[in-house]
Amino acid sequence: xxxxxxxxxxxxxxxxxxxxxxxxxxxxxxxxxxxxxxxxxxxxxxxxxxxxxxxxxxxxxxxxxxxxxxxxxxxxxxxxxxxxxxxxxxxxxxxxxxxxxxxxxxxxxxxxxxxxxxxxxxxxxxxxxxxxxxxxxxxxxxxxxxxxxxxxxxxxxxxxxxxxxxxxxxxxxxxxxxxxxxxxxxxxxxxxxxxxxxxxxxxxxxxxxxxxxxxxxxxxxxxxxxxxxxxxxxxxxxxxxxxxxxxxxxx
Amino acid sequence: xxxxxxxxxxxxxxxxxxxxxxxxxxxxxxxxxxxxxxxxxxxxxxxxxxxxxxxxxxxxxxxxxxxxxxxxxxxxxxxxxxxxxxxxxxxxxxxxxxxxxxxxxxxxxxxxxxxxxxxxxxxxxxxxxxxxxxxxxxxxxxxxxxxxxxxxxxxxxxxxxxxxxxxxxxxxxxxxxxxxxxxxxxxxxxxxxxxxxxxxxxxxxxxxxxxxxxxxxxxxxxxxxxxxxxxxxxxxxxxxxxxxxxxxxxx
DNA sequence: TACGGTCTCCGTACAGTGTGCGGGAGCGGC
DNA sequence: GCCGCTCCCGCACACTGTACGGAGACCGTA
Numbered sequence: 001x002x003x004x005x006x007x008x009x010x011x012x013x014x015x016x017x018x019x020x021x022x023x024x025x026x027x028x029x030x031x032x033x034x035x036x037x038x039x040x041x042x043x044x045x046x047x048x049x050x051x052x053x054x055x056x057x058x059x060x061x062x063x064x065x066x067x068x069x070x071x072x073x074x075x076x077x078x079x080x081x082x083x084x085x086x087x088x089x090x091x092x093x094x095x096x097x098x099x100x101x102x103x104x105x106x107x108x109x110x111x112x113x114x115x116x117x118x119x120x121x122x123x124x125x126x127x128x129x130x131x132x133x134x135x136x137x138x139x140x141x142x143x144x145x146x147x148x149x150x151x152x153x154x155x156x157x158x159x160x161x162x163x164x165x166x167x168x169x170x171x172x173x174x175x176x177x178x179x180x181x182x183x184x185x186x187x188x189x190x191x192x193x194x195x196x197x198x199x200x201x202x203x204x205x206x207x208x209x210x211x212x213x214x215x216x217x218x219x220x221x222x223x224x225x226x227x228x229x230x231x232x233x234x235x236x237x238x239x240x241x242x243x244x245x246x247x248x249x250x251x
Numbered sequence: 252x253x254x255x256x257x258x259x260x261x262x263x264x265x266x267x268x269x270x271x272x273x274x275x276x277x278x279x280x281x282x283x284x285x286x287x288x289x290x291x292x293x294x295x296x297x298x299x300x301x302x303x304x305x306x307x308x309x310x311x312x313x314x315x316x317x318x319x320x321x322x323x324x325x326x327x328x329x330x331x332x333x334x335x336x337x338x339x340x341x342x343x344x345x346x347x348x349x350x351x352x353x354x355x356x357x358x359x360x361x362x363x364x365x366x367x368x369x370x371x372x373x374x375x376x377x378x379x380x381x382x383x384x385x386x387x388x389x390x391x392x393x394x395x396x397x398x399x400x401x402x403x404x405x406x407x408x409x410x411x412x413x414x415x416x417x418x419x420x421x422x423x424x425x426x427x428x429x430x431x432x433x434x435x436x437x438x439x440x441x442x443x444x445x446x447x448x449x450x451x452x453x454x455x456x457x458x459x460x461x462x463x464x465x466x467x468x469x470x471x472x473x474x475x476x477x478x479x480x481x482x483x484x485x486x487x488x489x490x491x492x493x494x495x496x497x498x499x500x501x502x
Numbered sequence: 503t504a505c506g507g508t509c510t511c512c513g514t515a516c517a518g519t520g521t522g523c524g525g526g527a528g529c530g531g532c
Numbered sequence: 533g534c535c536g537c538t539c540c541c542g543c544a545c546a547c548t549g550t551a552c553g554g555a556g557a558c559c560g561t562a
Contacts, residue, residue: 020454020458032510032511033510033511055547055548055549056548056549056550057547057548057549060512065511065512066511066512066513067512067549067550068511068512068513068514068549068550068551068552069510069511069512071549071550071551072509072510072511073510076549076550077549077550125380125381126377126380126381127380128380128428128432129376129377129378129379129380129428129431129432130376130377130432130435131432135433136455136458138458141458141459141461141462141465142462144462144464144465145461145462145463145464145465148464148465148468149464152464158464158467158468161464162468163484163487163488163491164491166426166484166488167422167426167487167488167491167492169425170421170422170423170424170425170426170429170488171418171421171422171425171492172421172425173421173425173428173429174420174421174422174423174424174425174426174428175417175418175421175425177379177380177424177425178379178421178424180380181379181380181381181382182386184381203271204387207271207387207389207392208392210392210396211392211393211395211396212396213395213396213399213400213403213409213412214392214395214396214399216409217399217409217413233414233417236414236418237414237417237418237421239495239499240414240415240418240492240495240496240498240499241418241422241491241492241495242495243494243495243498243499244490244491244492244493244494244495244496244498245491245495247491247494247495247498248490248491248494283539283540284539284540306518306519306520307519307520307521308518308519308520311541316540316541317540317541317542318519318520318521318541319520319521319522319523319540319541319542319543320539320540320541322520322521322522323538323539323540324539327520327521328520328521
């Protein structure tokens with residue numbers, strides 16, 4: 001997988017995240033391309049062929065357009081990616097707890113929604129590390145606002161809600177990105193999870209030889225229902241974190 | 252930032268992570284290049300010029316070698332990256348708690364060590380999403396083992412230690428990768444954190460207009476000592492998680 | 503009707519990428 | 533001397549992001 005580079009970027013003095021502040025150029029009638037369409041097709045391409053398949057040329061072709069036509073609507077590939085990520089964030093629903101007591105259930109549901117969105121688009125794992133939280137994207141904003149509201153209804157003050165948001169978010173992102181990366185690698189090797197387990201056990205055992213705890217843990221893995229195991233693992237950790245948050249919230 | 256691609260990878264049927272299972276080719280006398288040297292130089296290049304600057308040609312030049320010479324010691328750029336990441340993991344120390352009561356302090360220290368390693372090499376944030384936990388690298392193995400031991404001395408059984416490890420790891424990775432990405436973006440724009448805050452406030456305020464909680468949070472950010480704020484933020488979340496873990500551990 | 507201006511679209515070109523291939527140089531053993 | 537093995541490398545190929553300049557379509561105005 002080539003990870004191409006170009007002459008190292010110079011400091012521009014331009015503010016970061018300017019995609020969100022610069023207004024979209026106004027248009028007359030219906031041109032053949034639109035920013036929305038481009039973003040949508042990029043996501044389709046990413047979903048079907050993965051991160052390495054996203055190139056301006058391929059994207060252009062899928063839109064019956066030349067590669068450089070895209071630059072009329074999107075100033076950069078980086079900018080395109082920012083838009084793509086924010087659009088995925090737009091898929092995430094944050095439930096509104098009806099009462100103070102429901103905040104925990106709502107938080108769990110929210111976490112699972114984030115996880116589901118990432119696993120629907122596993123390629124996003126490769127992008128999160130370059131973008132952090134895409135600080136200014138409108139959907140990221142909405143997400144933050146809604147999650148803050150969730151915690152506030154749960155009895156946290158704004159400051160603590162902020163901590164809660166960051167903690168839960170970091171956990172969910174960290175956990176699920178790892179999961180997505182694993183699934184992507186698996187997909188590339190063209191094997192099922194069980195296949196891989198079986199195939200690699202001998203080698204893995206050898207590598208783990210000096211590490212008794214890791215070895216024991218690996219050995220007692222039941223090889224069935226690996227996906228449900230991942231899900232329950234996720235929920236376990238999330239529960240832990242919510243316990244901790246509740247304790248810090250106080251009465 | 253080009254994110255190049257090439258003909259989509261075909262399923263190989265080869266097991267994943269084969270770098271760690273395939274033995275290094277045996278050598279005679281002292282060749283000019285070695286795998287260790289290549290990895291070390293790659294890290295130096297990454298540290299000084301960032302992820303986009305890492306190309307086989309540039310790396311070869313820095314080693315007074317042709318680009319393709321590297322392929323004698325490293326089968327792939329991807330493999331090189333796996334090696335690089337695992338070497339960074341090798342910088343992380345896991346303290347051994349002397350008594351059951353010390354596990355918490357040890358866990359906090361460990362988390363901060365991971366954070367420090369990532370912030371020393373911020374480019375790693377872009378790679379974590381493609382590698383998850385680099386499952387089989389020797390240093391990742393050692394880390395897992397040592398952290399499991401840490402939690403076991405803290406009174407967790409192996410199963411719970413596993414949950415604890417995964418939870419803490421996901422949090423630390425998620426939190427710090429976000430932080431690193433932010434710092435990298437800042438570095439690229441050539442501004443200090445305070446500069447940026449000042450410069451972008453107007454635009455940011457406009458974007459955040461519909462989101463009162465986010466706005467309030469942003470407004471009460473004291474613009475001084477942002478780095479310490481991040482650190483204490485990190486510790487707060489980590490504390491929360493350890494609270495939760497302790498509660499689930501039981502007596 | 504004619505004309506300048508603006509917006510879209512695209513062909514071409516450039517510098518840079520990962521890496522397959524074949525060849526050459528130095529070495530150990532027969 | 534020769535074979536085979538290891539290491540290094542130049543070349544070539546297919547592919548990348550994107551700067552640039554031009555072509556065509558549409559607009560409001562003269």
